[in-house]
Amino acid sequence: MATTQDTLHAAADGRKLNDPAMLKRRYAAEWRFKAYGLGALGIALFFLVVLFYSIISQGWTAFLQTNIKLDVALNEADFQDADGQITEQSIRVADYTKMARDALQSTLGLESPTRPEKRDLRGLLSRGVDVQIRSKIESDRSVIGQTVPVWVLANGEVDALIKGSIDRNTPEERRQLNNKQLAWIDKLIAEGRLEKQFNTGLFTYGASSQPETAGLAVALIGSFFMMLIVALVAVPIGVAAAAYLEEFAPKNTFTDIIEVNINNLAAVPSIVFGLLGLAVFINFMGLPRSASLVGGLVLSLMTLPTVIIATRAAIRAVPPSIREAALGVGASKMQTLFHHVLPLALPGILTGTIIGLVQALGETAPLLMIGLVAFVVDYPTTPLDPATALPVQIYMWASSAERGFVERTMGATIVLLMFLFVMNAAAVYLRRKFERKW
Template identity: 65%
Template sequence: MSEVSTSSAAPSLSPEVARRLKRRYAAERRFQVYGLSAIMIGLAFLVIMFTSIIQAGLPAFQETRIRLDVELEADKFPTDPAELTADGLRLVGWTGMIQKSIRDTLKPEARSDAVLMHKLLSPNAEVAVRDAVVDDPSLIGSTLSIWVLAAGDVDAIMKGTIDRNLPEEQRTVNDKQLTYIDRLDADGRLRKQFAFTLFTAGASSYPESSGIGVAMIGSLFMMLIVLMLALPIGVAAAVYLEEFAPRNRWTDIIEVNINNLAAVPSIVFGLLGLAVFINFVELPRSAPLVGGLVLTLMTLPTVIIATRAALKAVPPSIREAALGIGASKMQSIFHHVLPLAAPGILTSIIIGLAQALGETAPLLMIGMVATVFTYPATPMDPATALPVQIYMWSGLPERGFVARTSAGIMVLLGFLIFMNALAVFLRKKFERRW
């Protein structure tokens, strides 16, 4: 019995082998610690980045408004109903009406006090009153009670961005203006609300009346152009290269160039678009059409490479079975291979669109940094894009644009996260494992 138990026992290790095993296990543990440390550091930086963006951007989702009672004196308006439009009412003395309203509300004691009162209102206030009259001309001759945007400094005081306890010389709002703000608040003429202006307005030199509405429409036009061009061209090119193209030197050169184009800096595509679409074809600068064409060129390599990978993932037996029952080469591809590769193709398109949506450098090269106040009606009208609008806000010195910049980043990140999540969902839902 002792011989059996001795022979079945594990062999003893020599001291040298034991030391080597100990070092190997220690090295494995160190590698795991290094990997976990790298992940934790990356997550920590990610949390810090998102926290700083959210903290800086949340105030931009609220805006401060002041309620005014504006007397719309009939003798200051044109008598012809055809002139009661935004352009026809442009020369009406809106500024005087609004300033009179704030003076009647706060009762200045001196002329200098009236100037301080006027500075509590955003220059956008007269636009709001004019639009109300355009929408309802029957208001002429009556007193209009309307909530208008407060000035950026008043908005910052209400949100706590400017500390009202600082000495007066360190604030952009003096003590007397603080008194006026408190009076308006006590009278129920001051309120904070959701900042619809952020999503409906266009560019402005005043932070409280700036928004991403025009930029979002410009980005939408460009994404539609990218989708309409990159999807058919990219899929057709991928199908030809993967299924029909002969394997020779020319196709090898084409494949190498496609792979290289996927790694080219995006600003190079902007230079190409400037040279071809603007200088040669003479398309208008700052038009979503040009931006969409440039982003299509940038997106095509990604779509082609990802689509070819999806086609390769379809087993050859599918093609052979289709050909074996009498289908032509074209029928086997379009009736069997492409439907099975559709999830991967959809994923590639969504990822390409997400990449194009966040690009800034190529759009800067084609002049989409113009300040645009009105919504583009067609892809040929001047517009800007969401990442370009964020870039322009980041270079402005006013305090309110800091929050606007971070809010724009939050909106852009929201779109990108949604599009990537959609790509993952579609891939998981429709993907077939072979």
């Protein structure tokens, strides 16, 4: 009797499923579900496009910098000391700013400029022109006594005008550059002495209060040191810990507590690791503040859970038959791990490691807590020297009031995104290259 009733119910359900109204409602529900998914995807892509457009449209100009070509007269008298000798010290302390200003004055055909005109002339040149002219002399002393052409940095306001950030139609009293300066700029452009060139200084200069002489060199070196420390500390410890927990550790309450804490540490806010580094590495161990070493150790602690979890997942994905076969031919558990399991788990380990490094490269909060916001001009040569990092440099530039730092902020963000993109692409490539499907 039950069988007959089930058959009748199934037949009734079949008739309902084939009912045109029922089919129409089912198709409508499926269409709505697809529409919701496409809508969510479209919204996400829209905001992603807006984000990248905002960054690129405001930041691409940071890779260009306005320069002025000056014929600088390097008179020997300007480099002589009190004894009439030219020494390294006398070359270092020479008044290069005056040389650049005199060269610009001569280029513009000003015989005897008034004091306001001299002030306006200074407003066309960057404060970094002395470094550029001195570097040319230090690289070749034979130019002393000659008049040589030198491309020097224009002032940040001139650079902003050339890039369109300053509207020259704005009334003079509300414009950073006056009409006389605009006329001089037009003359320099007409003579081919003022043009935009690739901004190598963005990658070679250190910290500066002037946007045209501010660069990422210190941040790039500091980030390199920190990533090197993370790779040397977090990766070996993380892989070893994952291998032990997965292959050797007994399954008991103690190991369960360890696993729970590892998973919890992966979700701890990064600023907590900064507080830990401040308390342990700086206050307790006495390591130098603002050093790449401290930043690398803090980022290593933050990256460890990610490396351990990814490595455990990769080891767990190796089929048990591999271990059984190795043990069956007489291999020890250690030999099985190093000769068979880890090589086969390598794609997942590399992927987890690179993702951990990417996460560490983009962190800012823990580095702020340990003082990596220092104003560092000199290039760090060791991990113990004061330094900063790319995301911290972006943070510092974003908090500056000068107009030129807006494009510097976006330009540095583009550089950081390029690093992140390359590292993520490397993770995908390595995984696909070495991955084995079982």
